[in-house]
Amino acid sequence: MKQSAIIVIIAAVAALLPLMTGENPYVLGVMISVLMMAALSSAWNILGGYAGQYSFGHAAYFGAGAYTTMILISTFNVNPLVSMAAGIIIACIIALITGSIVFRLRGHYFGLASIAVAEIVRLSVLNVDFSGGAQGILLSDLSLWGLDLNSKNPFYYGMLIVLVVTLGITLYLRRSKTGFYLQAIREDQDAAASLGINLSFYKNKALLISAALTSVLGSLYALYIRFIDTSAVLDLRLSIEIILTAIIGGVGTLWGPVLGAVLLVPLAEMLRSNVIGETLVKHGIVSETSGLGLFLKDNLAHAHVLVYGIITVLCILFLPKGILGLFRRTK
Amino acid sequence: MFFLQSLLSGILTGGVYALAGIGMSLVFGVMNISNFAHGDLMMLGMYLAYFAFTLLHIDPYLSLLLIIPTAFLFGFIIEKLFIHRIINHPHQNQILLTIGLGLIMSNSALLAFTSDPKILTTTYSSSAFHFFGGISLSVPLLLSFVITCGIIGVLFFFLSKSTTGLALWATSQNREAAQLMGINVAKMSAIAFGLGTALAATAGALIAPTYYIHPMAGHTFLLKAFTICVLGGLGSVIGAGVGGVIIGVVESMASTYLSSDWKDVVVFIIFLAVLLLRPQGLFGKKGEQ
Numbered sequence: 001m002k003q004s005a006i007i008v009i010i011a012a013v014a015a016l017l018p019l020m021t022g023e024n025p026y027v028l029g030v031m032i033s034v035l036m037m038a039a040l041s042s043a044w045n046i047l048g049g050y051a052g053q054y055s056f057g058h059a060a061y062f063g064a065g066a067y068t069t070m071i072l073i074s075t076f077n078v079n080p081l082v083s084m085a086a087g088i089i090i091a092c093i094i095a096l097i098t099g100s101i102v103f104r105l106r107g108h109y110f111g112l113a114s115i116a117v118a119e120i121v122r123l124s125v126l127n128v129d130f131s132g133g134a135q136g137i138l139l140s141d142l143s144l145w146g147l148d149l150n151s152k153n154p155f156y157y158g159m160l161i162v163l164v165v166t167l168g169i170t171l172y173l174r175r176s177k178t179g180f181y182l183q184a185i186r187e188d189q190d191a192a193a194s195l196g197i198n199l200s201f202y203k204n205k206a207l208l209i210s211a212a213l214t215s216v217l218g219s220l221y222a223l224y225i226r227f228i229d230t231s232a233v234l235d236l237r238l239s240i241e242i243i244l245t246a247i248i249g250g251v252g253t254l255w256g257p258v259l260g261a262v263l264l265v266p267l268a269e270m271l272r273s274n275v276i277g278e279t280l281v282k283h284g285i286v287s288e289t290s291g292l293g294l295f296l297k298d299n300l301a302h303a304h305v306l307v308y309g310i311i312t313v314l315c316i317l318f319l320p321k322g323i324l325g326l327f328r329r330t331k
Numbered sequence: 332m333f334f335l336q337s338l339l340s341g342i343l344t345g346g347v348y349a350l351a352g353i354g355m356s357l358v359f360g361v362m363n364i365s366n367f368a369h370g371d372l373m374m375l376g377m378y379l380a381y382f383a384f385t386l387l388h389i390d391p392y393l394s395l396l397l398i399i400p401t402a403f404l405f406g407f408i409i410e411k412l413f414i415h416r417i418i419n420h421p422h423q424n425q426i427l428l429t430i431g432l433g434l435i436m437s438n439s440a441l442l443a444f445t446s447d448p449k450i451l452t453t454t455y456s457s458s459a460f461h462f463f464g465g466i467s468l469s470v471p472l473l474l475s476f477v478i479t480c481g482i483i484g485v486l487f488f489f490l491s492k493s494t495t496g497l498a499l500w501a502t503s504q505n506r507e508a509a510q511l512m513g514i515n516v517a518k519m520s521a522i523a524f525g526l527g528t529a530l531a532a533t534a535g536a537l538i539a540p541t542y543y544i545h546p547m548a549g550h551t552f553l554l555k556a557f558t559i560c561v562l563g564g565l566g567s568v569i570g571a572g573v574g575g576v577i578i579g580v581v582e583s584m585a586s587t588y589l590s591s592d593w594k595d596v597v598v599f600i601i602f603l604a605v606l607l608l609r610p611q612g613l614f615g616k617k618g619e620q
Contacts, residue, residue: 054423101603105610107422108365108565112557113606116599119554123599127592236550240430247427303442309434316428317416 003171003254011164018156026273028152032224034265035159036217041245041257042166043213048243049252050170050179051206052186056111057098057118058242061211063234064091065218067125070137070228075130084219091215092208094121099204106189115236122234136229139222155224162220163258166213170254173209182206186252237305244308248315250324259323264311271304336466337587338580343472345579346479347537351552352559352571352578353483354530360503360566361523362418364425368409368433370553372528375436376402376535377544378444381451391451391540392474398536399529406528410521418520433549440546448543456540475537482533483572486526490568499523503566531556551595558602564612573613 014035021027040062048054065087072083094117102113125131173179181202184192193199222228232238245264250256319326355369376398383394409432417428459467490496501509502519510516534552542548559578563570578598585594605612 054426056426101607105606108359108426109561109606109610111423111426112365112561113603115554116558116602116606120596120599120603123593123596127590127596240427240434243427303438305434306438306442309431309438312427312431313413313435316420316424316431317413320420320424 004168007164007167007171011160014160015157018153025152028156030266030269032152032156032159033269034261035156035163036221037241037245037265038258038261039159039163039166040214040217040242041249041261042163042170043210043217044242045246045251045257046166046170046173046213047203047206047210049246049256050173050186051182051203052252053103053203053206054111054243055114055207055210056236056239056243057114057116058210058214059234059236059238060094060098060118060121061091061214062218062221062238063121063125063230064094064211065215066222066228066233067131067137067218068215069219069222070139071130073223074137074139080219080223084216087215087219088212091211091218095207095211096204099200099207103200103203103207115239118234118236118239122230122236125234126230132229134229136227136232139226152224155220158220158224159217162213162216167254167258169209169213174254178202178205241308244312244315246322248311248319248322250322250326253322253324256322256324263323264308268304268308271307332465333587337583339466339468340472341580341583342576343468343476343579344583345576346476347534347575348555348559348579349572349575350479350482350530350537351534351556352563352575353486353568354527354534355556356560356563356566356568356571357499357523357530358527359560360568361499362414362520363506364414364418364429365422365557365565366524366527367426367429367553368436369527369531369556370549370551371433371436371440372402372406372531372549373535373552373556374440374544374546374549375405376532377539377542377548378440378449379532380536380539381449381544384451384453391453391536392478395478395533395536398532402532403525403529405525405532407521407525409528410524414524415517415520433553437546437549444546446546448545450543451539453540469541471540475541478537482530486530487568495519495522554595555598558598561602561610561612562605567612570613 017031018028021031040058044055044058065084068087068090069080069083072078072086073080078086098114098117101117102110105113126133131137173182181192181197184195184197185199185202189199218233221233225232241264245260246257247260248264249258249260315322351369351373355366358364358366358369379398379401380391380394383389383397384391387394389397413428413432414425417425453471455470458470460470460473461467490500498509498514499519499522501512501514502516502523506516509519555578559574560566560571561574562577563572563574578601581601582594582598585591585597589597
């Protein structure tokens, strides 16, 4: 019961946060990104962390949700919630097809095949007519039952709800028969199979849960930003960011992905909006007119992926079990 | 005639793909690592050829004499600094580490060279040989193919005749046994990675005159190189050679008869089909999947 109590407390605190930060849209935006990445990474963790199946193609499910929602709303003016449900169905269909192909494979081959499926989805969306192709889809005003969806608050709570649900499912799975089966599969597939565990059934089950949650987040993201294209929602880089967040926090732990998102997303945002460069200049550490100052000012905003790369390398070399894994070892 | 034309240009492009595929397969065979930075190493090769041409005025094909040793050294050092620490780690950590290294390379290139695509234009860039029946073959592609064949020949000679080459083969067949026979497997890994890097950079330099050069170019080639390796059987050098030519022809045929937008999709479908129907590849050992 302790873990579920912690989830409730943290969710309650998170629910009150927007009241404290006031109406600062920038801070709220960053917090929405944190919640989204925490939820995405937690959803990936069900498959990657507990079942040990490192999917490198989760962007496909995120994109499935985002594109289904946007296409249904922009062409048929469907209720956003209905479009979200449709997104789940599409994501689950893609997941079932993917699962039937990739779960026969192991090790290197599994990772490669999951990338290939996601790339096929990305290129197909890019090349068909009804998806807006390379231009993407733009949505104008949006509302649901009198709720103004042009503001950020509904999405903050939307993302928070999905995160809490994902953590709840993870917690439930961890204690259920399915959860033990998944962990047995992670530790030794052949041993698990010899004990009578239906490998492909349980792997597909984990994938479906993970894909459905990821697709809901994709739909929410699309409604929140109201513009999507393949490089924003279907790119391999998104899949990698999701994994990286889990790795840094601790793969296969309940709170690892959340911790990873709390650390990484604000860092990426600060680099992107160049807060670090400006702070260095403001405090006189680097002179604004010096060569280094100009370089930082011009380029640091583009460097956030570079920083991600450096963090990945350092993390795999020195902290392969993540931050929470470090605590677990010393206990 | 269309058929013959696209078959021939497919084979020529496929030769360069084969070079990239062989580099990746060599690394996989000797070290059992999927190198996700391979595409970005190709991208660095493209930039090396570009700068050798624009700054030092060296012909891109001649600059290979500089690029090959530089890239070999670069790969050797990368292996010693990073890869050899994770050689016994789980696959997913190896994949993530090489992805991280790739991100560092591509985004450093983005910072240093900006995202504007560069074009390497030589005097013979747009010239072509014309044959009977209206078939034409571009001069840079033909030159790349001839050089590729030469390099593959030298590589085979090295792998099958020299002591180091035989030690590499032995390490790829059985790491422990090779170590017991007194082969320095750590050194072999570094050499294999150096060779893989050199081959990737060479492939990059060879396509530089016919391609847009930009920091994110590695992405497409990475997935292509994997397809080639899986098709030929991960770890099989001959397989990667044949796989490269097959993929080149498939791509060329798909652009001619389908549409160039869908050619990558066709390549990935072949990739999945091979994984499902013949996961050991055309030339691979059975029971490796």
